[in-house]
Amino acid sequence: MKRLIPALLPLLLLAGPALAAEAGDLTVSDAWSRATPPGAKTAVIYLTVTDKGAPDSLTGVSTPAAETAQLHESKNVDGISQMRPVDAAPISSGAPLKLAPGGYHIMLEGLSQPLKAGDSFPVTLTFAQAGAVTATVEVHSLGGHDMSGHDMGKMDMGHSMTNPTTGTTTTMPGH
Secondary structure (H helix, E strand, C coil): CCCCHHHHHHHHHHHHHHEEEECCEEEEEEEEEECCCCCCEEEEEEEEEEEECCEEEEEEEECCCCCEEEEEEEEEEEEEEEEEEEECCEEEEEEEEEEEECEEEEEEEEECCCCCCCEEEEECCCCCCCCCEEHHHHEECCCCCCCCCCHHHEEECCCCCCCCCCCCCEECCCC
């Protein structure tokens, strides 16, 4: 047993980085998404970025799990929650940037396959100063995280299509 613990110690230390990815003074942790029903084409990624150095900003995202990945922000405007794409999310030293329900998040569109609870996939985040870092997104069950503060009943997802023939506008379902 005494020989087994020293042999396993390096493996245990290697297990930690899978939960957090680093780029310079930035650490990306707690990256997660929810499982999606069959046929769903959209999903959302949430995570936390901690900065121990100079201010930075999250400026881009990509993943092989979807055709497109965009940084979005949800906010309440005149009592209605709205979601819109943004070019960047600021990161301050000592104040974590939390991508969470009701705020900044990564919107995935054109999923290559449904996300299943227990699976994981990579996401590459691009920062203005620190460059690119790839983190692992853990897929949780549909009820796997708290949704408080995320009023889906009044959410303007910002994704709509207008039929040029009929002029009818259809809002695309999101998260």
